[in-house]
Amino acid sequence: MPELRKDPIISRWVIISSERGKRPINFSEKMTTTSSQACPFCPGNESATPREIAAYRSDNSEANSPGWTLRVVSNKYPALIVEGTLQREPVGIYDRMSGIGAHEVIIETPDHDCGLVDLEPQLIRDVLWAYRERYLDLQRDSRFKYILIFKNQGGPAGASVDHSHSQLIATPIIPKRVAEELAGSKKYYDYKERCIFCDIIRQEIIDKSRIVSESDSFIALAPYASRFPFETWLMPKSHLSNYTDTDPDALDELARILKEVLARLKAGLDNPSYNYILHTSPIGNEYRDYFHWHIEIIPKLTRVAGFEWGTGFYINPTRPEDAAKFLRELTVPGTK
Amino acid sequence: MPELRKDPIISRWVIISSERGKRPINFSEKMTTTSSQACPFCPGNESATPREIAAYRSDNSEANSPGWTLRVVSNKYPALIVEGTLQREPVGIYDRMSGIGAHEVIIETPDHDCGLVDLEPQLIRDVLWAYRERYLDLQRDSRFKYILIFKNQGGPAGASVDHSHSQLIATPIIPKRVAEELAGSKKYYDYKERCIFCDIIRQEIIDKSRIVSESDSFIALAPYASRFPFETWLMPKSHLSNYTDTDPDALDELARILKEVLARLKAGLDNPSYNYILHTSPIGNEYRDYFHWHIEIIPKLTRVAGFEWGTGFYINPTRPEDAAKFLRELTVPGTK
Numbered sequence: 001m002p003e004l005r006k007d008p009i010i011s012r013w014v015i016i017s018s019e020r021g022k023r024p025i026n027f028s029e030k031m032t033t034t035s036s037q038a039c040p041f042c043p044g045n046e047s048a049t050p051r052e053i054a055a056y057r058s059d060n061s062e063a064n065s066p067g068w069t070l071r072v073v074s075n076k077y078p079a080l081i082v083e084g085t086l087q088r089e090p091v092g093i094y095d096r097m098s099g100i101g102a103h104e105v106i107i108e109t110p111d112h113d114c115g116l117v118d119l120e121p122q123l124i125r126d127v128l129w130a131y132r133e134r135y136l137d138l139q140r141d142s143r144f145k146y147i148l149i150f151k152n153q154g155g156p157a158g159a160s161v162d163h164s165h166s167q168l169i170a171t172p173i174i175p176k177r178v179a180e181e182l183a184g185s186k187k188y189y190d191y192k193e194r195c196i197f198c199d200i201i202r203q204e205i206i207d208k209s210r211i212v213s214e215s216d217s218f219i220a221l222a223p224y225a226s227r228f229p230f231e232t233w234l235m236p237k238s239h240l241s242n243y244t245d246t247d248p249d250a251l252d253e254l255a256r257i258l259k260e261v262l263a264r265l266k267a268g269l270d271n272p273s274y275n276y277i278l279h280t281s282p283i284g285n286e287y288r289d290y291f292h293w294h295i296e297i298i299p300k301l302t303r304v305a306g307f308e309w310g311t312g313f314y315i316n317p318t319r320p321e322d323a324a325k326f327l328r329e330l331t332v333p334g335t336k
Numbered sequence: 337m338p339e340l341r342k343d344p345i346i347s348r349w350v351i352i353s354s355e356r357g358k359r360p361i362n363f364s365e366k367m368t369t370t371s372s373q374a375c376p377f378c379p380g381n382e383s384a385t386p387r388e389i390a391a392y393r394s395d396n397s398e399a400n401s402p403g404w405t406l407r408v409v410s411n412k413y414p415a416l417i418v419e420g421t422l423q424r425e426p427v428g429i430y431d432r433m434s435g436i437g438a439h440e441v442i443i444e445t446p447d448h449d450c451g452l453v454d455l456e457p458q459l460i461r462d463v464l465w466a467y468r469e470r471y472l473d474l475q476r477d478s479r480f481k482y483i484l485i486f487k488n489q490g491g492p493a494g495a496s497v498d499h500s501h502s503q504l505i506a507t508p509i510i511p512k513r514v515a516e517e518l519a520g521s522k523k524y525y526d527y528k529e530r531c532i533f534c535d536i537i538r539q540e541i542i543d544k545s546r547i548v549s550e551s552d553s554f555i556a557l558a559p560y561a562s563r564f565p566f567e568t569w570l571m572p573k574s575h576l577s578n579y580t581d582t583d584p585d586a587l588d589e590l591a592r593i594l595k596e597v598l599a600r601l602k603a604g605l606d607n608p609s610y611n612y613i614l615h616t617s618p619i620g621n622e623y624r625d626y627f628h629w630h631i632e633i634i635p636k637l638t639r640v641a642g643f644e645w646g647t648g649f650y651i652n653p654t655r656p657e658d659a660a661k662f663l664r665e666l667t668v669p670g671t672k
Binding site: 006079148311314315 | 341342343344345346347348349350351352353354415427428429430484486507509511512513514516517519520521524532533535536539543559560561562563613644647648649650651652653654655656658
């Protein structure tokens with residue numbers, strides 16, 4: 001049974017999940033290149049995953065069989081488990097919680113060799129729609145405080161299966177970084193009575209130097225204090241606290257700009273591995289005024305060294321203005 | 337000129353150091369295996385580094401020539417630069433500071449193929465002594481608030497030169513993670529009037545399950561909420577806030593236990609790459625009661641994925657108790 005343990009000094013929760021130690025790639029630095037025959041996410045291999053939670057499939061195809069275009073399953077090696085009650089207890093001066101949560105995989109395409117960036121916009125929109133559906137379903141579970149959606153693309157970015165997929169983890173705690181964003185944006189709101197993300201967007205639209213791409217409702221930019229070269233944030237221009245507050249019709253536009261940003265990174269940086277993380281407000285309404293959902297996209301270009309690990313203090317060798325200009329000025333097929 | 341930029345949401349300072357983008361390994365994922373002929377840290381190649389700041393050398397050898405056993409030089413590709421005044425200014429809603437700081441390299445041995453773990457204890461003690469000397473020298477510079485000492489061993493841990501060395505960065509800000517440790521340990525002190533690290537050590541000595549090694553004055557343990565498999569913290573048992581408060585005579589003992597812990601990691605985990613970071617109090621006396629210096633050693637075994645990056649929320653597949661037991665029970669040459 002996994003457990004959640006709290007660092008007593010900085011109040012960071014860590015998942016101790018020794019079950020997960022049984023994963024095939026444990027401790028390996030190797031890139032796993034699963035062939036489509038062995039790939040648990042390929043059509044025909046549905047029995048290699050836990051039973052599907054949801055799928056977008058042709059009308060006459062059966063659950064857990066081919067015929068799908070997108071499939072959601074539980075993670076076979078879950079970091080947290082969904083069954084059980086949430087127990088909190090002290091361990092001397094320490095604090096622990098049972099490792100209750102959900103850990104799901106969103107298989108984005110049946111095509112083993114097709115990255116998210118290569119999908120047609122309407123299929124990327126399906127992925128964004130699946131995020132929404134899973135969020136709406138899981139937020140009804142009162143044990144959960146946060147639903148985290150992220151994507152690891154490529155071995156160096158931590159993917160253990162190279163068939164394109166996203167992951168979702170629902171947790172009984174608010175992850176530390178999100179808690180910091182909530183605290184920081186609340187502090188700003190308390191002082192200014194405005195959302196800090198909205199103010200950032202206003203300044204960036206005037207300044208222009210850090211914009212990677214822009215559409216009617218969304219903006220992609222290199223943040224002023226980027227930790228990593230070519231770090232790119234994608235956010236709605238209007239104030240929206242939770243991802244599910246987004247007008248469903250706007251997901252088409254979001255799919256197009258996400259595809260475009262990923263295509264710029266792919267073309268400009270030689271198809272890099274990358275991570276993205278959807279930062280949305282925790283479950284509940286109290287964050288509505290001051291938090292603003294966004295997607296943080298981080299291409300995996302520099303090795304992060306001990307200095308960064310141990311300090312939360314990053315050295316970025318590329319000015320965000322230079323990164324944004326480079327990405328913005330690329331000619332990418334299918335974009336204006 | 338490098339600059340420090342502050343993330344407006346979570347108040348994290350980032351070094352934007354585009355000069356450093358000129359480093360030879362920029363954006364490369366490759367392990368650099370410098371031969372000793374080409375190695376800038378080898379004896380005979382002293383002219384390949386900036387002039388030495390300090391060196392431990394035989395009496396009749398000249399500065400910047402062979403004959404040394406340890407050498408401190410400025411980093412040739414510094415993240416921060418030492419010349420100039422510290423300017424702070426707004427950039428619209430953002431905040432920046434000139435990138436003033438020191439960035440030094442401690443070359444731990446003239447032997448290209450010798451890791452820190454392989455050095456005789458008295459030579460490791462020299463490395464620890466060099467940390468102390470550089471700390472005492474740099475803390476006199478009123479522009480600096482923090483002196484960060486760390487080591488990247490091996491390419492996967494971020495080392496760009498494989499000749500064994502440590503690094504030192506003096507900064508005009510307190511790194512975020514250290515600020516969090518200070519805030520957390522102060523909160524505990526305000527409530528309990530005891531140092532939280534001292535209380536942790538007390539509990540761990542009674543519990544025993546997470547101890548990796550112990551000597552008269554030091555303890556090495558797997559922290560209760562370890563982020564990484566085999567993460568190990570080495571700390572003085574007595575309350576000492578700043579590393580330089582340590583009795584100089586105790587550095588011999590520290591060298592022996594550091595060597596032993598590194599030898600256990602090397603023997604048990606097939607000579608892993610690793611990072612260590614010396615967490616000491618910032619410059620000044622106000623942290624004396626509640627902060628407790630320690631070294632965090634992190635073997636580089638698991639790839640950290642997007643989830644961890646984006647959230648500060650870690651999944652550790654190895655229970656700290658299992659890691660400590662494994663390391664503790666290894667038979668390592670030269671230890672009891």
